[in-house]
Amino acid sequence: MSNQEVKIIGGGLAGCEAALLLADAGLKVRLYEQKPVHFSPAHKKDGLAELVCSNSLKADRLDSGSGLLKAEMKLLGSHLLPAAEKARVAAGGALAVDRDEFSGLVTAAVEAHPNITLCREEVTVIDENELTLIASGPLTEGALAEEITRLTGQESLSFFDAAAPIVAADSLNMEKIFAASRYGRGTADYLNCPFDKAGYEEFYEALVNAERAELHEGDTINVYEGCMPVEIMAKRGMDTLRYGPLRPVGLVNPATGHRPWANIQLRSENKENSLYNLVGFQTNLKFGEQKRVFSMIPGLENAEFVRYGVMHRNSFLCSPKVLGGNLALKEHPNVFFAGQITGVEGYMESAAAGLIAAHNILRRLAGKTELMLPAETMCGALMRHVTTENADFQPMGSNMGILPPLENHIRDKRQRYLALAERGVAAMEQALAEA
Template sequence: MTKVNVIGAGLAGCEAAWALARYGIGVRLFEMKPKKFSPAHKYGGFAELVCSNSLKAARLESAAGLLKTEMEMLGSLTVPCAKANSVEAGGALAVDRERFSDSVTEKIRNCELIEVIEQEVTELPEGVTIIATGPLTSGALAEEIRKLCGEGLSFYDAAAPIVTYESLDMEKVFFASRYDRGDADYINCPMDKEEYLAFYRALIGAERVQLKDFETHPFSVYEGCMPIEELASRGEDTMRFGPMKPVGITDKRTGRRPYAVVQLRRENREATLFNLVGFQTNLKFGEQKRVFSMIPGLENAEFMRFGVMHRNTFINSPVLLNADFSMREHPDIYFAGQMTGVEGYMESAASGIIAGTAAARRLLGLEPIQLPKDTMTGALCAYISDPFNDGKFQPMGANMGILPDIGERIKDKKEKYGVYARRAVDSLQRELDRIGCNSNS
């Protein structure tokens, strides 16, 4: 029997192996634990949750809940295991970490089609291979991946928050480019001196996230992606000579140059999401919401992704990958998990389902699954493979902002998200019916 290689038994690797086995494809699942551990991993089981035991919201009318619903429709292994090992967490799906890992491990090890090989992979094996080694890929294999991807393997230290366009107060902000050169692609949030100083004081006093040792050494913060709070700590006016410089901008409300300005840049092709330019940050999420909501026009901003700063490894997926997570130049090689630029436990797991399903259907000569872009899974696949994102690609988690607009304005957020979710479920079901696939097949 021809076997597919899956490297890494995290959430993505386990889902990929499970998807392949569901199609009757043999799998060689490589995992270096328990012989060797990364700096972040401590438990010997598969699908280890490192940073949190929360898999985010459970309700369908949320991005995280919708993603998990779609994953179950696609035959997920990890979502049922999570539900079977859940702990009380309000509206979130949180799990007993060890019981969850044990449950996934048991199912993988008891599957006759999956051969678990406990060894570190230092070079890519022959044949169809899914690389799901995570953001802390061991050195030798990381170098192999770097050779494979060219300059497409990246480290990043900081990323800026992203907000939805429709949540901005357009009475306070305006589109313009500096000196009115080129297209007016930036949204400008002007500040007077009083507003700026209040923002500055709040920012330098805000609480930061404590980095882990393996995230700070040997990877230091580059000047080009200096966290905004670090820049502010260097002096009252440093931001005004950096990302908040008002030069070349005229406040449409006053006809004069503002004291400072925050610029927002389009994050996606549909212009539903905008990021705060130069606002990479290591503030705690609650502090980001509090402090950045002081920016004029962002008082009621809906944050689709908060800023983060930590060590990560990801490839330039928009250049390298197709929407099914296969490589454009090496179609027998697939990637899955955080290395692809999907951010979050369930997002990583979902990418494993898609990579495994795509590889299995191709090997069996079946028609490929085509995930609609109005599904959360399909939107994530489209995001990581869209050439529009080349040159500014940063990891993205599930959020309603990446879904296509519904074409009508619904003020109530819960009602609006319910419309998004029902549309996605119906759309995915039609695709599964079209290809003759369901979660029990």
């Protein structure tokens, strides 16, 4: 395959994962990344695989949807998971990373690979006769978006995604904040800001009445449920946040000896623990309103906000109509897609799609049939979601609910999920052995 060349558009997680796997297999890869020539509304750094929302890659334990996904990605040959492990920061049972270190490790791996040529330029034309993988992400815009529309014959769907604010650790009032993990499990990796009933109700009223930033796309927008702005979620009812991102279960405030009425958790953004993310506080409030309202959170009275929350448009294909099971366009089989533009939701899900697309490119070049992963695997279930006809197609992240049920039902949830995960890993191992 040394004479074969693949063009990859997009230096995010999906594009980098695919580029490294294809290059290791001996293909020549031209990886196109538009930064720093052009930045999307969410991207700020020059590095590849930039994390623009949370720095969490979700749960690491096997008995979870994201944990199973990671186990399968290791079997598929992931390069990004080892980088994430090196850049890991404390986050309880989750795999969270120092985003700058993670990006730096991935960028270095791509730049050092002899089979990868990194092209820092925008792509405005797609040659459907050229072997191409489009992993341009959910913020694809301009001429490239028009080219994708030309090839797919339909307008991309879109929704709005939101990111949470980040505060400086040395500006927090630690007399009101306590470090703890839920139910005392594991290490105390999260900082907790406990509300009493009166404080929460005052905060709630300020939040639901705060002024939001204008969106240029008009009022008729779809907000993805997984990244619901906290102010929109709050308007569903006074207790919605208390049963959502502010749930206090499994926590005891050492100052009172009781469970807080509501609780906000802060998660470290870097290894130095100098920056913290407000977990679950994706928002589209105006910056001044964020400062005013979020300073009402116990311990954040004088917080320095090093990044305010933002909201931006995300786009994705109506993949079931246009993509085959190998993630190539049905009408243009040389053009593959991967990442969030296909309708998978999440960092690791995007990287997994890059791996699967890369494996299918290799199989295409070797004259083999497409890689059809079993429905019992998380990767297989996600691929079926994005390639099976669905009248109301929406993005999907890894979760145990999309897997086929066990033949023998297990009532205990934790044991049931572990059994589903073990079945998924075994199914992946067998599928790859037979491929």
